[in-house]
Amino acid sequence: MKVLMKGNEAVAEAAVRGGCRAFFGYPITPQNEIPEYLSRRLPEVGGCFIQAESEVSAINMVYGAAAAGARAMTSSSSPGISLKQEGISYICGAELPCVIVNMVRGGPGLGGIQPAQSDYFQTVKGGGHGDYHMLVYAPNTVQEAVNIMYDAFDKADAYRMPVMILGDGMIGQIMEAVELPPIKDPANFPKKDWATDGTGVGKDRRIVNSLYIEPDVLEEVNHRLFARYDELKKNETRYEEFMCDDAEIVLVAYGTVARIAKSAVSELRAKGIKAGLIRPITLYPFPSEAINAIAAKDCVKSFITTELSMGQMIEDVKLAVNGLKPVDFYGRTGGNVMTPEDLVNYVLNKEDK
Amino acid sequence: MAVVFEKTNMLTETPFHYCPGCTHGIAHRLVAECLQELGVEGNVIGIAPVGCAVFAYNYFNCDMQQAAHGRAPAVATGAKRTNPDKVVFAYQGDGDLASIGTAEIIHAAARGENITVIFINNAIYGMTGGQMAPTTLLGQKSTTSQAGRSVALNGNPIKVCEMLATLDGPSYIARCALSDTANVNKAKKAIKKAFENQIAGKGFAMVELLSSCPTNWGMTPTQAVDFVKEEMTKVFPLGVYKDIDKE
Numbered sequence: 001m002k003v004l005m006k007g008n009e010a011v012a013e014a015a016v017r018g019g020c021r022a023f024f025g026y027p028i029t030p031q032n033e034i035p036e037y038l039s040r041r042l043p044e045v046g047g048c049f050i051q052a053e054s055e056v057s058a059i060n061m062v063y064g065a066a067a068a069g070a071r072a073m074t075s076s077s078s079p080g081i082s083l084k085q086e087g088i089s090y091i092c093g094a095e096l097p098c099v100i101v102n103m104v105r106g107g108p109g110l111g112g113i114q115p116a117q118s119d120y121f122q123t124v125k126g127g128g129h130g131d132y133h134m135l136v137y138a139p140n141t142v143q144e145a146v147n148i149m150y151d152a153f154d155k156a157d158a159y160r161m162p163v164m165i166l167g168d169g170m171i172g173q174i175m176e177a178v179e180l181p182p183i184k185d186p187a188n189f190p191k192k193d194w195a196t197d198g199t200g201v202g203k204d205r206r207i208v209n210s211l212y213i214e215p216d217v218l219e220e221v222n223h224r225l226f227a228r229y230d231e232l233k234k235n236e237t238r239y240e241e242f243m244c245d246d247a248e249i250v251l252v253a254y255g256t257v258a259r260i261a262k263s264a265v266s267e268l269r270a271k272g273i274k275a276g277l278i279r280p281i282t283l284y285p286f287p288s289e290a291i292n293a294i295a296a297k298d299c300v301k302s303f304i305t306t307e308l309s310m311g312q313m314i315e316d317v318k319l320a321v322n323g324l325k326p327v328d329f330y331g332r333t334g335g336n337v338m339t340p341e342d343l344v345n346y347v348l349n350k351e352d353k
Numbered sequence: 354m355a356v357v358f359e360k361t362n363m364l365t366e367t368p369f370h371y372c373p374g375c376t377h378g379i380a381h382r383l384v385a386e387c388l389q390e391l392g393v394e395g396n397v398i399g400i401a402p403v404g405c406a407v408f409a410y411n412y413f414n415c416d417m418q419q420a421a422h423g424r425a426p427a428v429a430t431g432a433k434r435t436n437p438d439k440v441v442f443a444y445q446g447d448g449d450l451a452s453i454g455t456a457e458i459i460h461a462a463a464r465g466e467n468i469t470v471i472f473i474n475n476a477i478y479g480m481t482g483g484q485m486a487p488t489t490l491l492g493q494k495s496t497t498s499q500a501g502r503s504v505a506l507n508g509n510p511i512k513v514c515e516m517l518a519t520l521d522g523p524s525y526i527a528r529c530a531l532s533d534t535a536n537v538n539k540a541k542k543a544i545k546k547a548f549e550n551q552i553a554g555k556g557f558a559m560v561e562l563l564s565s566c567p568t569n570w571g572m573t574p575t576q577a578v579d580f581v582k583e584e585m586t587k588v589f590p591l592g593v594y595k596d597i598d599k600e
Contacts, residue, residue: 022435048434052427053460060424060457064431067418068398068439072431090421196416196432198398198439207410209419 002177007142007167008033010178011101012041014149015073017183020099021047022072024061026054026080029113030169031103034075045183055080059087059100066096067208069195071153071186075101077169078119079110081127088162089128092225093210097156099149100134101165103172106335114335115169117255120312123166124284131222133229134164135236136284138254142176144281150181155236157190159228166283168308170256170337232285239287240279243269244294247276249347252291252305252317254280257338261306264343273347274299283313291320303327304350306343308336361385363394367411374567374574376531376581377405377473381412383537384442384471387545388415391552397440398432400425404446405479423454426461429468440551442469448478451487451511458517458559465522465556469547472513475564476585483569487511490588495569510588514561518594524555526595530563532582536591543593555597563589 005013012034015023023042025035035051042049048065052058058074065072076084081102091098102123106116123136135155139145145167152163193206200206212218242262244250249268253261258279268275278294280287294300302325305314311329318327330346332338363385371377388397397415401407403422410417420428425443433441450458450472461468477495478484485495485502488510492501502510514528525547529540540562547558563585565577572580593599 022431024431050430050434050464053456056424057427057430057457057460060421060427061431061434063420063424064400064418064428064433065435066431067428068416068432068436070431070435072435086421087424094419196398196418198396198416198436198441200416201395201414205414205416207417207419209410209417211407211419 002179004175004177005142006033006173006175007145008103008172009037010142010146011149011165011167012037013180014146015099016041016045016047017181018150019071019153019184019186019189020073021045021186022065022070023047023049023074024052024058024065024072025074025076026052026058028077028080030105030172031075031077031101033172034101055083056086059084059091062098063087063091063094063096066091066098067094067196069192069197071189073099073101075103077103077105078107078116081119081122085128088134089130089132090210091162092132092134093130094208095160096208097153097160097162099152099156099163099165101167104166104168106333112335113169115256115308115337116333116335117168117257117308118310118312118333119166120283120307120309123164124286132225133284134162135159135232136164136166136282138166138281138283139171140255140258140279142171142174143178145171146178146180157192159232161228166255168255229285236282237285237287238281239290240281241290242277242279244276244278246274246299248274248299248301249276250294250300250303251275251277251343252303252313253277253307254283254313257306257308260338260340261343263340264347267340267344268347273351275347286316286320288316288320291317292322292324295321295324300325304330304347306330306338308332361389363388363414364412365414369412370408371405372568374565374577376562376564379531379537380471380473380562380564381409383541383544384444385413387541387548388440390545391548393440393552396438397442398436400429400432400441400443402443402445402449404449406444406446406473407480409444423449423452424457425449426454426457426466426468426470430461430466433466433468437467440469440548442471442548444471445473446479447474447476447486447488451513458513462517462557462559463520463522465524467551467554467556469551470559471544472559472561473564474561474589475566477566477569479566479569488589490584512589514594517559523557523559523595524550524597525558527593528561528563528589528591530581530586530591531565532563532578561589
């Protein structure tokens with residue numbers, strides 16, 4: 001049975017159903033419905049909710065809970081996510097599973113509260129210090145956000161790393177009909193022998209740590225992490241292709257912008273222009289091979305990356321295309337969102353030239 | 354032959370890395386002895402700070418988490434809230450707790466978070482080589498206050514026990530000194546009480562331990578403990594600042 005839910009609340013409910021039993025957060029628009037919902041929902045399933053004194057504390061509470069074996073998460077929006085970067089780096093260094101939701105708003109600085117995609121670099125290129133990555137998803141509907149959130153803890157546990165769900169103000173605030181999956185039984189969750197749950201003594205005691213003073217040891221840790229990222233690339237890369245088979249102009253977009261781009265592709269097709277869309281669902285790992293394969297096709301003339309930013313994902317698109325075809329950019333920022341017509345007109349103007 | 358002294362089981366066999374004359378070793382032993390005497394072995398999660406005690410995870414014979422600088426009370430909160438039946442303690446220095454981690458300690462105390470915090474105040478940044486701490490005494494020299502700490506330039510030392518005792522959350526706040534046998538014995542009693550309160554579910558408890566740092570103070574170990582006793586206690590008076598059992 002489908003229910004009509006706001007994106008933030010649907011993500012929160014999917015988190016609980018996916019096994020989340022601890023949430024630590026701090027208020028910031030446009031994601032407040034996530035902590036508000038979980039503050040009343042988590043106690044119903046024996047979970048814990050704390051409104052932390054800061055984003056810094058919230059992510060470190062996640063560190064402590066995740067280190068002790070709990071399925072813990074936090075959510076925030078761009079300025080708050082900046083504050084969490086220290087903790088995210090430590091979580092990656094200490095190889096802890098958790099989930100972080102970022103309902104992105106415009107920046108830099110306090111920016112605005114409207115939808116944006118200007119945290120792409122921060123999310124997939126690091127954000128915090130050191131060599132690390134997270135598994136990053138960019139859902140484009142509330143249903144997809146629910147499905148991704150539902151399995152996010154399984155992925156985090158499997159790879160012992162944080163999963164970031166990169167939404168935007170639109171995904172968080174829009175109301176859509178969603179099918180909610182059944183609640184997962186924690187008895188089926190993988191056992192965490194490494195977790196510092198307090199039972200360790202002597203040879204059996206566990207240490208959760210990201211400090212490696214010996215250069216050779218730290219280098220080995222870095223290689224271990226990157227071997228895991230190679231596994232991610234192999235097993236978890238996700239994307240959607242739309243009308244790419246005979247496309248001459250290929251749009252690349254993620255998140256809510258991909259829905260706008262999809263409408264634009266349909267309108268362009270109606271006007272006789274062979275447009276297509278490739279939509280990365282995981283931003284890390286990025287679907288580079290899929291994009292490169294499309295770029296190599298003879299029918300493809302050019303790519304247009306479209307984002308709610310000044311152009312961030314376009315760098316990864318260009319790396320993937322690797323000079324095979326031109327890559328253009330159309331973006332809106334400040335919380336402004338393009339319409340399908342804006343994209344159609346951009347393509348038509350380009351075709352005229 | 355009768356055994357008159359034994360090393361506690363709650364410390365590992367790893368030798369301490371601490372400098373000669375540093376009182377971290379005493380503080381570790383007191384914490385470990387209290388945990389053993391309370392019979393909570395196999396039920397403890399410790400949180401190590403950033404600072405000289407960063408390697409505490411090598412020494413305490415329990416599950417350990419290493420926290421980011423100043424964040425130990427937040428990390429302890431996450432561990433305790435998801436494992437309420439376990440004894441959770443954070444071990445922090447003065448730079449960690451009283452400078453970069455002020456928000457975390459104040460709010461953990463205000464929430465009455467049911468954890469135990471051991472606060473080592475040696476009035477200096479030890480691990481990084483002797484910089485001025487929030488608790489450095491007026492006139493005290495450090496590598497970043499080479500003419501001595503001045504009120505005009507650096508402000509006054511922060512008195513953590515006095516501050517936290519104004520909050521309703523804590524169940525027990527005490528300051529002790531690791532300066533001589535009598536004071537070490539008092540410190541052990543305070544640490545034990547701080548753990549007993551957690552086990553009884555009474556809420557946040559913190560023991561501040563005035564400690565020595567002969568290496569970065571430029572003193573001999575005996576001069577250093579004399580400095581703790583004669584100078585530090587003037588600015589940081591010893592005593593129990595809050596005890597809900599006596600209110």
